[in-house]
Amino acid sequence: MEPGPTWCNMRVSRFLTCLAACLLLLGCARKEPEKAEFFVFGTLLDVSLSGADKATAESEFAALQGMFQYMHKDWHAWEPGALTAINQAFATGQVAVADHHIAHLIVQSQAYEKASDGRFNPAIGKLVGLWGFHTSDYPIHAPVPSSAEIEQLLAARPSSQDIQLRFIANDQWEVESSNPAVELDFGGIAKGYAVDLAIERLQASSIEGAIVNAGGDLRAFGSNQGHAWRIAVQNPLGGIIGVVEIAGSEAVFTSGNYQRFGESDSGFRYAHILDPRTGWPVSQVMSATVIADSGIFADAAATALVVAGLDEWSELATRMGLDSVLLTDEQGTIYMTQAMQSRLQLAADFVNPVILLD
């Protein structure tokens, strides 16, 4: 007859079962995030999903791949697609048809151009092209345009307000420009909207949290394995300025003249962000970082703040209703609002001067 379990080895076996269950739970809690990389608008875009099973992750990544492909093709400023066809129609006084995403980008552009008093102006595509920025190869070495060429484009006063939209049906809007100089370039806003659409899709799934990061411009929601998402704010001069934690489904976007720039033969280095009021690339501000509730707004606002420069940025931040803003100038000094200061944990090795907005 087999000996029955003794009281002692029953306790041992219960302990072992309990230990195994704990380890299993620990294993679940530590489940690695599911990650995928996409290439869109000339940038690598990382998506990281927290608490997603493999099958859900795979189907979400496949859906995102389709979305990003559509965006890259249809919103591209110079590769032939829906936007270039619309720009062609604007230049020749024709009516074109836009889907609701492009219609949304136009309507938001009009709002942000107005709110920024023209510092953000996505209708200046001809100027951006004139400066050689309709390329994916950086740094660029296109010749610096002549003042006469710049003046000619400025005199035509391209503005997104020149565009009229008429709803036709379902996913179709008629769009028309009363100004043939209007050429839409969504370079300052498209990444923000792309990140929003990806986050909105993921939020509707059963996933516990996600981050969509387009080369440092990002939005997150939910938790990162039970913890808040921690975001490093890059120092344009190298290293990091500090770290912020994301609350809710906030976006953190940075615009700057340090990654994408042109350089003339004489060594004149210029940013890919233009001041729509002068037609010239901006200087002074090296980068502007904004935290806001949506990617599209954070993206447009960061671009507008770079254009505003050191004298006007704080007034513009108030005017646009932004509270968490940080700028760096060409010497590496940082300027920030109180709201940003209260969230930013400065890196221990960050020693540059910090100027706080009262």
Ligand code: AMP
């Ligand atoms: P971002 O990196 O978001 O600041 O966007 C920069 C891109 O937006 C440029 O590469 C241009 O395509 C476009 N752009 C340049 N200047 C402006 C401006 N003042 N307003 C709106 N878009 C701009």
Ligand code: MG
């Ligand atoms: Mg932008």
